[in-house]
Amino acid sequence: xxxxxxxxxxxxxxxxxxxxxxxxLTVLLTLSAPVRAQQEPxxxxxxxxxxxxxxGVTALAVSGNPRAATVINALRDGKLYTWxxxxxxxPLYIRTDTGFVDARSGAPVTTPAASNLRRVIVNDSVxxxxxxxxGALDLSSPSSAARLKAAEVLFQASDPGALAxxxxxxxKEHDANVARVLRQAYAAGQLKSGTGSVAERLAAVRELAARxxxxxxxxxxxxxxxxxxxxxxxxxxxxxxxxKLKLWxxxxxxxxxxxxxAVLLLAASGLAxxxxxxxxxxxxxxxxxxxxxYTTFVVQRVIAAFAPALDQFGLLIAVPAAFVVxxxxxxxxxxxxxRFLYGRPLETLLATWGLSLILQQAVRSIFGPTNQDVSSxxxxxxxxxxxxxxxxxxxxxxxLFAILVLGALMAVLRWGRLGRNIRAVTQNxxxxxxxxxxxxxxxxxxxxxxxGIAGMAGVALSQIDNVSPNLGQNYIIDSFIVVVVxxxxxxxxxxxxxxxxxxxxxxxxxFFGAVLAKIAVLVFxxxxxxxxxxxxxxxxxxxxxx
Amino acid sequence: MRAERLTVVTLxxxxxxxxxxxxxxxLTAPASDLHxxxxxxxxxxxxxxxxxxxxxxxxxxxxxxxxxxGHGAFFALGGYAMGMYLMRQIGVRGVYANPTLPxxxxxxxxxxxxxxxxxxxxxxxxxxxxxxxxxILAFAFGWFAFRSRVSGVYLSIITQALTYALxxxxxxxxxxxxxxxxxxxxxxxxxxxxxxxxTSVGLMLITALVLSAAFVLTHAMTGSRFGKVLIAVxxxxxxxxxxxxxxxxxxxxxxxxxxxxxxxxxxxYVPQVGIINPSEFAPGNSIEAVIWxxxxxxxxxxxxxxxxxxxNLAKTMLTSALPEVWLFAIGALFILVTLFLxxxxxxxxxxxLPAVVPEATPDxxxxxAAAKSAASEIAG
Numbered sequence: 001x002x003x004x005x006x007x008x009x010x011x012x013x014x015x016x017x018x019x020x021x022x023x024x025l026t027v028l029l030t031l032s033a034p035v036r037a038q039q040e041p042x043x044x045x046x047x048x049x050x051x052x053x054x055x056g057v058t059a060l061a062v063s064g065n066p067r068a069a070t071v072i073n074a075l076r077d078g079k080l081y082t083w084x085x086x087x088x089x090x091p092l093y094i095r096t097d098t099g100f101v102d103a104r105s106g107a108p109v110t111t112p113a114a115s116n117l118r119r120v121i122v123n124d125s126v127x128x129x130x131x132x133x134x135g136a137l138d139l140s141s142p143s144s145a146a147r148l149k150a151a152e153v154l155f156q157a158s159d160p161g162a163l164a165x166x167x168x169x170x171x172k173e174h175d176a177n178v179a180r181v182l183r184q185a186y187a188a189g190q191l192k193s194g195t196g197s198v199a200e201r202l203a204a205v206r207e208l209a210a211r212x213x214x215x216x217x218x219x220x221x222x223x224x225x226x227x228x229x230x231x232x233x234x235x236x237x238x239x240x241x242x243x244k245l246k247l248w249x250x251x252x253x254x255x256x257x258x259x260x261x262a263v264l265l266l267a268a269s270g271l272a273x274x275x276x277x278x279x280x281x282x283x284x285x286x287x288x289x290x291x292x293x294y295t296t297f298v299v300q301r302v303i304a305a306f307a308p309a310l311d312q313f314g315l316l317i318a319v320p321a322a323f324v325v326x327x328x329x330x331x332x333x334x335x336x337x338x339r340f341l342y343g344r345p346l347e348t349l350l351a352t353w354g355l356s357l358i359l360q361q362a363v364r365s366i367f368g369p370t371n372q373d374v375s376s377x378x379x380x381x382x383x384x385x386x387x388x389x390x391x392x393x394x395x396x397x398x399x400l401f402a403i404l405v406l407g408a409l410m411a412v413l414r415w416g417r418l419g420r421n422i423r424a425v426t427q428n429x430x431x432x433x434x435x436x437x438x439x440x441x442x443x444x445x446x447x448x449x450x451x452g453i454a455g456m457a458g459v460a461l462s463q464i465d466n467v468s469p470n471l472g473q474n475y476i477i478d479s480f481i482v483v484v485v486x487x488x489x490x491x492x493x494x495x496x497x498x499x500x501x502x503x504x505x506x507x508x509x510x511f512f513g514a515v516l517a518k519i520a521v522l523v524f525x526x527x528x529x530x531x532x533x534x535x536x537x538x539x540x541x542x543x544x545x546x
Numbered sequence: 547m548r549a550e551r552l553t554v555v556t557l558x559x560x561x562x563x564x565x566x567x568x569x570x571x572x573l574t575a576p577a578s579d580l581h582x583x584x585x586x587x588x589x590x591x592x593x594x595x596x597x598x599x600x601x602x603x604x605x606x607x608x609x610x611x612x613x614x615x616g617h618g619a620f621f622a623l624g625g626y627a628m629g630m631y632l633m634r635q636i637g638v639r640g641v642y643a644n645p646t647l648p649x650x651x652x653x654x655x656x657x658x659x660x661x662x663x664x665x666x667x668x669x670x671x672x673x674x675x676x677x678x679x680x681x682i683l684a685f686a687f688g689w690f691a692f693r694s695r696v697s698g699v700y701l702s703i704i705t706q707a708l709t710y711a712l713x714x715x716x717x718x719x720x721x722x723x724x725x726x727x728x729x730x731x732x733x734x735x736x737x738x739x740x741x742x743x744x745t746s747v748g749l750m751l752i753t754a755l756v757l758s759a760a761f762v763l764t765h766a767m768t769g770s771r772f773g774k775v776l777i778a779v780x781x782x783x784x785x786x787x788x789x790x791x792x793x794x795x796x797x798x799x800x801x802x803x804x805x806x807x808x809x810x811x812x813x814x815y816v817p818q819v820g821i822i823n824p825s826e827f828a829p830g831n832s833i834e835a836v837i838w839x840x841x842x843x844x845x846x847x848x849x850x851x852x853x854x855x856x857x858n859l860a861k862t863m864l865t866s867a868l869p870e871v872w873l874f875a876i877g878a879l880f881i882l883v884t885l886f887l888x889x890x891x892x893x894x895x896x897x898x899l900p901a902v903v904p905e906a907t908p909d910x911x912x913x914x915a916a917a918k919s920a921a922s923e924i925a926g
Contacts, residue, residue: 281699337881337885340885341884341885345698345699346613346698346699346702347884347888348884349613349615349699349702350833350836350837350840350880350883350884351880351881351884351885353833353880354837354876354877354878354879354880354881354884355877355880355881356877357873357874357876357877357880358873358874358877358878358881360873361870361873361874361877362874364873365870477703477706477707477710477829480703481707484700484703515714515715515717515718516715516718518711518714519711519714519715523711525704525707527690
């Protein structure tokens with residue numbers, strides 16, 4: 001969004017300084033050449049220490065050595081060997097199908113004795129470095145996305161030794177985004193190298209200031225022994241970055257809050273029907289959510305066993321499946337338990353609590369007490385960056401899903417035949433019965449509807465929470481709070497309550513920590529009920545007072 | 547008349563049983579068939595503490611109609627007060643041998659006793675706190691809740707939120723109450739070593755005495771004019787208010803008394819089980835305590851005692867024999883008692899005790915009544 005002014009600044013700058021920069025670059029390159037020769041690019045890749053080895057991988061990748069890709073691939077595949085005992089020349093071999101070749105030159109070598117060889121081990125941190133390195137090697141890739149990633153890697157490394165590589169890439173780069181990151185990488189490397197005139201350094205700091213993120217900040221604050229003018233510019237740039245980071249942090253908190261609110265909304269929508277509309281205190285609501293999550297697990301298992309082709313659509317199938325399973329369970333509960341307890345809320349509370357214990361233990365007996373593995377389809381994984389925000393895609397889907405579910409629920413209640421019947425029965429049960437509505441059936445279906453929605457919430461929760469028998473317990477108190485805060489019997493209130501609680505929770509969390517945030521919310525609820533016992537959107541008139 | 551006799555019978559059973567068990571433990575040889583082993587003594591002591599908690603719950607639920615789902619919090623607070631005294635008694639016998647600081651404080655690097663631990667080296671102070679802390683909390687909570695006329699399930703849910711919040715708070719290490727692990731490894735109470743069998747017999751007898759005293763007290767409370775008004779509040783609160791009583795004052799008094807009784811129960815519980823940790827605050831514990839009362843018979847004090855003892859006896863036996871089945875059993879108990887035995891076991895063989903009237907007819911339930919006019923707004 002703030003691209004406009006930034007581009008403008010760059011245009012103005014590029015013409016007078018371009019030539020100067022080029023000259024300076026050549027000087028720099030000649031200067032840095034001996035430094036690079038002395039730092040042999042393969043030096044650390046066979047290190048016994050994983051961290052050094054990871055640094056070695058990065059160094060090799062940004063070195064521009066033509067053999068880098070081959071050697072890093074060999075390392076990844078476990079085909080890179082070195083001398084078992086330390087030797088000053090640190091020989092490196094790659095095992096091929098026919099024998100060994102020298103890693104540096106690619107020339108075949110006579111097979112060394114196996115007792116002298118050590119395979120270079122790859123652990124997780126090295127593997128991560130390899131992944132980044134492979135990205136950096138993509139700088140010549142035809143795909144601009146791959147080049148962007150590679151440029152990003154070079155920026156993160158900000159290695160003065162890679163300046164030549166960056167310069168070469170920058171010369172041929174025609175994509176504006178990639179070129180920008182490359183310029184930033186160049187500026188970072190240059191500042192790190194501690195060379196260049198004051199004007200050059202100031203230009204580099206300006207270049208970096210256009211990129212307000214944590215890595216820039218840590219890079220800038222790590223720079224030492226700069227000329228006073230440059231140091232002052234760096235301090236200003238860090239201040240500006242801190243301010244922007246704070247703003248983005250605020251936006252991020254709002255996003256997390258909305259995302260938590262969406263989860264609460266999903267869990268509470270069903271409760272808004274069973275508790276809000278029917279007045280049934282269902283303490284087993286969380287367990288119905290849990291049943292929905294386990295339905296997802298079973299659906300994924302069945303698909304994996306019988307129709308692996310549908311793998312990516314397992315969740316789409318699980319949504320209606322969970323609705324049906326949980327809805328049927330809800331109808332069963334209403335017919336066998338709830339209907340005997342209408343008008344006795346405290347007894348309903350106790351009986352459904354008992355039911356929740358039974359459902360938990362039943363799931364524990366069938367599936368075991370451990371967490372079940374529910375996978376995420378590819379279209380739900382990953383994240384998108386938006387300015388300084390990183391939005392995870394599964395959270396976005398859940399927000400969308402929550403809105404869809406709430407919308408569908410409102411539509412059903414407003415226009416559906418079932419919705420009309422539900423409203424008729426809650427408004428005047430006897431009159432509805434006299435008009436020919438089968439009120440017991442409507443009761444059962446209403447409870448089934450609320451439970452079915454809880455089941456769908458379980459599908460969404462299976463993507464972000466552990467699928468275990470205790471899944472429901474984590475949400476039951478929160479769900480009741482949402483319904484109570486929003487006002488009983490009001491779906492807009494439920495939406496509002498969920499969002500408020502989600503955002504408040506995420507805003508309080510950084511100051512007090514997660515546990516105290518929870519306590520603060522609970523205390524808030526207690527005080528809230530004191531002030532507004534009927535919720536944020538109370539129903540007016542004498543019906544509100546029983 | 548029947549109620550009087552029932553009281554005498556209950557008191558006789560509790561006190562007589564306790565004395566008999568104590569005699570069987572102390573006066574018979576360990577090899578004898580009549581000998582009551584030590585674990586039975588501590589188990590019975592535990593049950594009697596639960597019975598005190600059940601009495602407290604029955605006082606507010608059975609007589610004032612307040613379904614509390616958070617009484618475990620008062621019980622646990624009383625327990626923590628006693629636990630703090632017992633921790634201070636360990637002194638230099640702890641792992642770190644610090645004369646004032648309990649081990650867990652040394653472990654997390656504290657070098658000064660927090661102010662709220664002052665005084666807990668005195669037994670009388672700990673006992674006073676075991677009643678005062680739950681009392682103050684209950685007073686503050688009840689003052690707000692009853693004056694703003696929060697009732698029914700809303701009240702139940704916020705009592706549950708209360709104990710849940712306390713559980714989360716006590717799980718924190720920097721609260722200074724031992725965090726996750728709580729307090730344990732106690733050595734002695736008032737100079738008597740806790741691992742000696744005479745001490746546990748003594749504690750069990752004292753618990754039986756306290757239970758009897760609580761029983762007499764609650765019986766007096768509920769049988770008096772005060773109790774009659776309470777029952778009126780339970781059955782129709784608004785009518786009682788229109789008759790000129792202040793229901794919130796009556797509720798507050800009984801709520802306060804109940805919380806203090808629960809606190810005493812907790813204080814007796816900790817030396818007998820030897821540990822107190824934040825899981826005592828778990829909402830599930832409080833609800834389980836409610837079902838003891840429901841099983842025994844809500845609104846009958848003897849039923850609360852009976853229910854607590856019977857359900858916990860069943861729990862001990864079932865969890866040792868078939869651990870998987872216990873949750874099924876307690877779950878089924880919740881459902882069956884509410885569906886088929888609304889007046890509990892006492893309801894089976896008493897007829898002239900004050901009957902528990904269902905709270906309201908379907909049309910008068912807040913949720914449903916509110917929903918009447920809500921239904922149109924939902925869609926709009």
